[in-house]
Amino acid sequence: MSKLGKEIFIGFLPVLLIFLIFIGVNIMPVLFTGLLAFTIYYMLRSRSVPGISTSNERKAKGRTPSFLNFDQIGGQDRAKKELMEALDFLIKHEQIKKLGIRPLKGILLTGPPGTGKTLMAKAAAHYTNSVYLAASGSEFVEMYVGVGASRIRDLFREARSKAQKEGKESAIIFIDEIDVVGGKRDGGQQREYDQTLNQLLTEMDGIHTDDAPRILIMAATNRKEMLDSALLRPGRFDRHIDVELPDKKGRLSILGIHMKNKPLAEGTVLEKVADQTFGFSGAQLEGVLNEAAIYALREEKSLIEQKHLADAIDKVMMGERTDRETNEEEKQRVAYHELGHAIVAELVRPGSVAQVTVTPRGKALGYVRHNPQQDQYLYTKEQIEQQIMIALGGSVAEEMFYGGRSTGSRNDFDQALLMVRNMIDCGLTSLGIVEREMVPKEELMKENAAIMAELTSRTRELLEKQRTVFEQALDVLLREEVLSGSIFRELLMASISRIA
Template sequence: MSKYGKEILIGIVPVVLLFLAFLGLNIIPILMVAIIAVSLLYVARPKMNMDTKADRTKNVRKPAPLSFDQIGGQDRAKHELKEALEFIIKQDDIKKFGIRPLKGILLTGPPGTGKTLMAKAAAHYTNSVFVAASGSEFVEMYVGVGASRIRDLFKKARTMAQKENKESAVVFIDEIDVIGGKRDGGQHREYDQTLNQLLTEMDGIHTSDTPRILIVAATNRKEMLDPALLRPGRFDRHIQVDLPDKKGRLHILNIHAKNKPLADEVNLEKIAEESFQFSGAQLESVMNEAAIYAMRDQAEKIEQRHLTLAIDKVMMGEKTDRETSREERERVAYHELGHAIMAEVVKPGTVSQVSLSPRGPALGFVRHNPQDDQYLYTKEYLEERIMIALGGAVAEEMFYGNRSTGSRNDFEQALNLVKMMMDSGLTSLGIVDREMVTKEELMKANASILDSLTARTREVLESYRSVFIQSLGILLKEEVLSGDQFRNLLAILKQRSSA
């Protein structure tokens, strides 16, 4: 019945009953029958809803099986996970060596690195039933609901495995930090009850039972989890799923390029270089956005420029239609030239693009092209990164005598790098615990580092003042300069200024 039909009925029924009473009829039996009918309908309604949900569940198609070969990069993590899964497959060898099969595997790492995909591949690898849930699904305002859903999840896994004649089931819980966070000592919190039920279920898993249950959980914040959840006998293996390196990024790009028409000149290895610190999800988005750009241009195939535009979009957002004044465009141009010149001075060949095209919140940007993936940083390297970050603000001060709000993100980056230096014992403070040093000492050390590096940055950029002036008009006209164009321009202008 529609909403309006209910309102009309509610309005008519009392009028009819009052009219019958006015005529002298006994309306009490009618009221009793109506009350009984409404009560029966109310009781039967949940069952009808459950049946409807059950029918919908029956019609849902199972996801296509996913193998480890279909997951790009993560070779180390995949190898470690496969080794853990062997305990489910090789039962005879397990009994021979007296090995206790694993109950739980915890996948940790940044978002978009493929933790869910690896759990699905684990189910396919072991020929197991796959049941998935998110930690947020167990959070309710009603006491006991989360614990009940945990019980239902494990019951569902066992039932599905028996129904499909499988010997094992993989239960995947994403965002487990939502329900597995550290307990504060309270005994009646809903989250604690849910976590206690999960611990009970894990302790109740007898590895010799059939079907066997393996729990695979994922989190981006391992440090938030309760120690009781992390101990051996529950989550026995902790596997780090990191951002892919250059080789892994190339593998992921090739996987997502299989169903896309690429032009002959496309160099995915160059795209892998330019996408440093991209996750698997971001790389998939790069290929998808490149295909969208090609379709917009009505091109037959995806070209290298489409992939370059796609990287910019994934990093910075879509181009915006914001109109800026001539003075503002010139300020942005000087700012970006400051970043680009400083980057080429401290690390030649690293500028990939200089752009004045607004993207997302940025009015312009410089995209850097790291030559090699780097995970260990020296003091000199971090100081150079800070100088590159400060280059934009210093350039504005050189030509305008002041700064603008466009340097806010640059300063945040510089402060984070200074913090990394302090935590790594690379400052005058030496090897210290930040909590043992007063705020005044930290501020003094921070100001000393930034003032010194700002002075060095200004000294370097002042020697390129003529390059700024001569390249301003070219950048304003072209709006976008590739790394090679910028380096050629820089070399020509530098020769002219020295002549």
Template sequence: MLKWKTEILLGIIPVLLLFVAFMGVDYLPIVMIGVLLIVAWFVVRMQRSGGAIGATGGSSSRKGTNPKPSFLDFNQIGGQDQAKAELMEALDFLIKKEQIAKLGIRPIKGILLTGPPGTGKTLLAKASAHYTNAVFSSASGSEFVEMYVGVGASRIRDLFKEARMKAQKENKQNAIIFIDEIDVIGGKREGGQQREYDQTLNQLLTEMDGIHTTEEPRILIVAATNRKEMLDSALLRPGRFDRHIEVDLPDKKGRMSILDIHARNKPLRGDVNMEIIAEQTFGFSGAQLESVLNEAAIYAMRTNEDRLTQKHLALAIDKVMMGEKTDRETNQEEKVRVAYHELGHAIVAEVVREGSVSQVSLCPRGKALGYVRHNPPADHYLYTKSYIEDQIMIALGGAAAEEIFYGARSTGSRNDFEKAMELVRMLVGSGLTNLGIVDIEMVPKKELMNENNAILNALMQRTKQLLDNYKPVFEQSLDVLMTEETLSGEQFRIMLKQIAS
């Protein structure tokens, strides 16, 4: 029917134009007005179709192409036991209605998940919907920001409206709205000119204030951010986001749990020791651990092997940490210099923390011409002054070795110095230097620079003195490293002990 109407209109319009021209009327203004009306109609239609965020996280114009969200169970998420416990306790306010009513508890309106990227904040939000048997609506903060003023605020209203309608349609008592990267729209408001971001944030605050905990379906806002300090204080107060849950990097036990989950569909050889992989991936997020197993499977496919081995997993850790091997060719002189540099790191590391070296390599990865992979220490979160100084000496070991054998440094020490400076800032900020307990921002730059130089110069001298005592190790290790390009931690320790004895 619509097709016939369109064809009739297309036939009538040219006839009308010819008749108007025959009557001597100037029809060009009429045509221009008609074109403008058509364009305006299309713009309004596009804004309306893009204004609503669907229950699967996309706009309403994309509902037909978006698959339903796959709900997860909390048991399928590893490495976040503390975060899961806090989150489940908060979600119980939606489930145990009689108990909370008896105690006079006000159900929470919002939960804020904070923490580094890749730690599983989105997964926890999806599992929350499964745990509470709720409708799950999701959106990203960037979806509310457009060049048209008022579009973001309109999309916020549509998001809440559609969550309620979908919950009613599916006869569910709860609905969870998940907003990822909320710092995009929830940043601190500044005085002066009104911004589109501010209008969107104001609308979100209004909608959260309008959530009545006695109404059904009940709406719960779950949001995620990597930058909590950027959020407006009006969002963080009780009555808006009542619970702030830290989703941090997993410890060794958590890494084991995550690796076991992602290894379920991977064929592992019987001698693979996942505990070693968990030890060597200190500081890895859940996303990085998943990538380690995926990259290991890719390495197995490259070598036409049907099972993943310990070697594949070790290569995958290097790939995730430093990038893929490159085809960069270095001349013999540069290669020797890189070998001395990396051996300097390795010797200092093994002396100050025995058993810490996992591998010394001259294979270029990413932007590095060589590298030393360390066995991470046991998980701990408090550092002493001596421990930080040892880490600074390890960072300076490469430059110190170059000074000993060449009398000068190279640009290869740039990243090492950046790491050393970061550790020095940690010392100063923790009150572990001669400056005492200070606010770094209030210390004059000259005084701060003098203290940094004093610390680094003293530790560089200690590092050079230490390496002077191990010159025979350089000579013996250099031949092996230049020939094989890779030296395992065990091989290196055997050489070190033989020469030291």
């Protein structure tokens, strides 16, 4: 029944009942029959378990999983090795039984979005030759009490039944976004997803590793800290595997996998892309290659060139170029702002600026592209302070030439404040090693203000000495809208030589 039909029916039903009462008809049998029909309909609907359907229904919906090998997943060598070791409990069942090892019941994959957790679950099913069933945590949450618990029971029942029908010894059930149903229980009023969690815990306790087919639960979450402790203990999710953002070697591996069906122009170097995409997830890297192919298509090129890849990185990071037209005054202000970032960056990290542009992209009116650096995971106090100064360079430049700031510095301030917070949490400030919650808010604000004031002063001191660079680079930037890193460095070096 369509939505319009339901609304007409709901509106017509009370009118009909009132009319029957008005003409003297006994409506009790009608009400009883309607209630009985609704009850039967609800029970049948619950048993059909929408979202966790049979294999035939999955094929009709296009949800049959496409299996893949671990070799087709790049950038996660450590996580894959740890997962394959855990999966050997399903493959080498007799060997581990002789050693008295208790097989695993559950494997929890944690990490940022887009790192390949779902792909690894599919590869696990292929590696172990298991039946694979997938569901999302949101599919178990309904407004009706008991529906989620019923779906959990049906999911486990279907896994066993499907494995028996296909003659396989094991089945893998994968639950994505498990934090939706596995969140911490607060001990208050009973909630629908508490019942769903209780049922999941019961089903996991009911998994007997000697029974055939054997069931393994795999789940993924971006927020492990939100999960109930009952899920995380041994005997439930025994193994926790971190699926982190890839390093440079991993990024290059991922790019190589996704580039197999894309034609590259001669001289195109994927290693440059791997260098420039620090902090990108596997999904973002796939997006870069896809966008590069789209750029090549727009230009009616048959091969993907290096410039297409560079533009694609900018698009994934900043968004698509916009047709937004800015007036000359606003464009000049943006130019001063971006030059402020670039000058500070080049002074504290020589050779770091690749390009300065005032071309609007996404929500940004301009941006500075930095040259790739080596992957870095540990930072000193001095390095964090330099990062904060680079972030403050834009607003300080506006103050120098306009006497005040604009709203364009909002994201810069967000980044700077986040880095100050990180310094406090890591004990790199005058507060020493502290627990944030134990420090009065006034003390935190005072420390934050002191750090920002000192770094703003140091940034202004650096920029005041380079006013000639602003003037010379501004002309090029306003005329061409793009200033290359090499030309920018020539102007900066000439200015520094004159000062010396």
